[in-house]
Amino acid sequence: MENLEQLNVYFEKNFWCVQGDHPAQPLAAGVNFTVGKNRCCIPAFYLSDEGLSADILVFFEPEPIRQFLDKYSGCMDHPTPIEEWLIEAEHPIPKIDFTIRLANGKPMGGERTLSGFTHIPFLPENQAEPALDAVLKAYSPFYMPDECWECIRIHVPWGSGRPERLSSVSLEATVSPDPLAVNCPFTLDETTALQCAVPFCHPATGQEHTLYVNEFEFLHRGPTPRLPHLPECWIPAFAYEVVPPLADDESLELLETDFSDITSDGPAAASAVSFADNGLPGVHGEKLHPANGWMRSTRGGPVHMSILGIRSNRGSSMRYTFEL
Numbered sequence: 001m002e003n004l005e006q007l008n009v010y011f012e013k014n015f016w017c018v019q020g021d022h023p024a025q026p027l028a029a030g031v032n033f034t035v036g037k038n039r040c041c042i043p044a045f046y047l048s049d050e051g052l053s054a055d056i057l058v059f060f061e062p063e064p065i066r067q068f069l070d071k072y073s074g075c076m077d078h079p080t081p082i083e084e085w086l087i088e089a090e091h092p093i094p095k096i097d098f099t100i101r102l103a104n105g106k107p108m109g110g111e112r113t114l115s116g117f118t119h120i121p122f123l124p125e126n127q128a129e130p131a132l133d134a135v136l137k138a139y140s141p142f143y144m145p146d147e148c149w150e151c152i153r154i155h156v157p158w159g160s161g162r163p164e165r166l167s168s169v170s171l172e173a174t175v176s177p178d179p180l181a182v183n184c185p186f187t188l189d190e191t192t193a194l195q196c197a198v199p200f201c202h203p204a205t206g207q208e209h210t211l212y213v214n215e216f217e218f219l220h221r222g223p224t225p226r227l228p229h230l231p232e233c234w235i236p237a238f239a240y241e242v243v244p245p246l247a248d249d250e251s252l253e254l255l256e257t258d259f260s261d262i263t264s265d266g267p268a269a270a271s272a273v274s275f276a277d278n279g280l281p282g283v284h285g286e287k288l289h290p291a292n293g294w295m296r297s298t299r300g301g302p303v304h305m306s307i308l309g310i311r312s313n314r315g316s317s318m319r320y321t322f323e324l
Contacts, residue, residue, distance in 0.1 A: 006134060051158050052108065055151055058152065086183075109156075114154055116150055139151075174317045175317075179311040180310045190216065237292040240289055241288055243284045253311055257305065
């Protein structure tokens with residue numbers, strides 16, 4: 001408890017904000033639980049007049065981190081679009097989303113605030129974070145020196161005022177599935193786009209699918225009163241259907257694999273959503289989906305795309321209740 005008293009936690013502030021008017025009151029917890037394959041620990045809860053805060057340690061194995069770094073160390077600084085997606089898809093740190101649902105059996109209120117950092121002892125940059133020294137010291141009884149973990153700080157406002165005593169907390173954890181890599185390239189142009197049929201295999205089910213392009217157009221965009229920084233540009237936009245369709249909670253992730261030849265301070269402001277909003281099915285009877293490539297300075301030419309992977313929108317959620 002002595003170490004916790006020296007750790008100043010401020011409501012809705014991150015780990016690097018170590019000064020404020022009134023630090024939250026720590027309540028030692030030391031609760032351990034498992035989410036999927038990952039051991040988790042909450043060293044303490046922190047109570048303030050505005051709401052409840054908690055630091056959650058999520059532990060993970062070091063070897064997948066080493067393998068990941070060996071695989072992508074050469075392209076981390078300047079990855080291609082496909083490499084950037086693969087780095088995000090294959091990153092071995094678990095993707096767990098936490099929120100506090102109940103305190104003393106009563107619903108919490110308002111929007112949560114999150115921040116976090118990772119502790120990987122064998123990486124040199126982990127030794128150069130003086131702002132985190134107090135966190136490492138306060139929680140040192142809860143981890144071994146060679147363990148890898150992520151610390152997630154969550155703040156949630158009270159739903160009906162701060163309780164006189166916190167006796168129980170209900171936490172919800174949602175595990176997001178990793179996207180499944182497909183990496184299937186294809187090329188579109190104005191002449192042959194509507195004849196484009198791209199076969200690909202679902203990595204998990206082995207099912208054969210085909211992407212059919214139904215519409216294709218280079219959309220002209222330029223500065224507008226709302227987007228004065230948008231340059232004059234053309235953006236390839238298309239609508240496609242997948243036959244047979246993917247599961248309802250799955251979607252394709254598509255990306256143009258060439259870099260844009262122009263840059264903008266504002267958003268591209270282009271999509272093919274107009275192709276798919278009329279509610280009509282595609283020529284093969286399936287739902288139409290919009291997609292677009294990068295901005296370019298001239299109209300026309302080949303558009304090199306790739307089906308990067310399949311992302312599931314379904315996560316598995318678990319509820320945990322801790323008596324304090």
